[in-house]
Amino acid sequence: MAYFLHKQNDRWLLSNVVRDYFKEVCKQANVPFLSPHALRHTHAVHLLESGANIKYVSERLGHKSVKVTADTYLHVTEKIENEALDLYSDYINF
Structure with a gap:
């Protein structure tokens, strides 16, 4: 499983959490999801x-x-x- 380091609080985030958050941001911005x-x-x-x-x-x-x-x-x-x-x-x- 991949992880991303959250720079503001030095906590590791699961890649699926980052992907889901990014998907929501793309949806709100009305841009295609990548x-x-x-x-x-x-x-x-x-x-x-x-x-x-x-x-x-x-x-x-x-x-x-x-x-x-x-x-x-x-x-x-x-x-x-x-x-x-x-x-x-x-x-x-x-």
């Missing part, structure tokens, strides 16, 4: 797309190895692919 894990995934992909070092992202997510981070989050997005092609184009035209 799980807290989906937000974590989006955050990790955005960091990687922005050029953040994968070692930094891995440590931020608490992974035991960079391989876990790469296998989980470093799927090729259109932005990453376009930037890689631009880098290659600049390289061969230098």
Whole structure:
């Protein structure tokens, strides 16, 4: 079972409690529900797309190895692919 640390009172919360609370907040805000894990995934992909070092992202997510981070989050997005092609184009035209 996953837990989240509540920063204001240093108490651990069960992941289902966090998910249920977040679901209610989304409902009240009239936005589609995304799980807290989906937000974590989006955050990790955005960091990687922005050029953040994968070692930094891995440590931020608490992974035991960079391989876990790469296998989980470093799927090729259109932005990453376009930037890689631009880098290659600049390289061969230098």
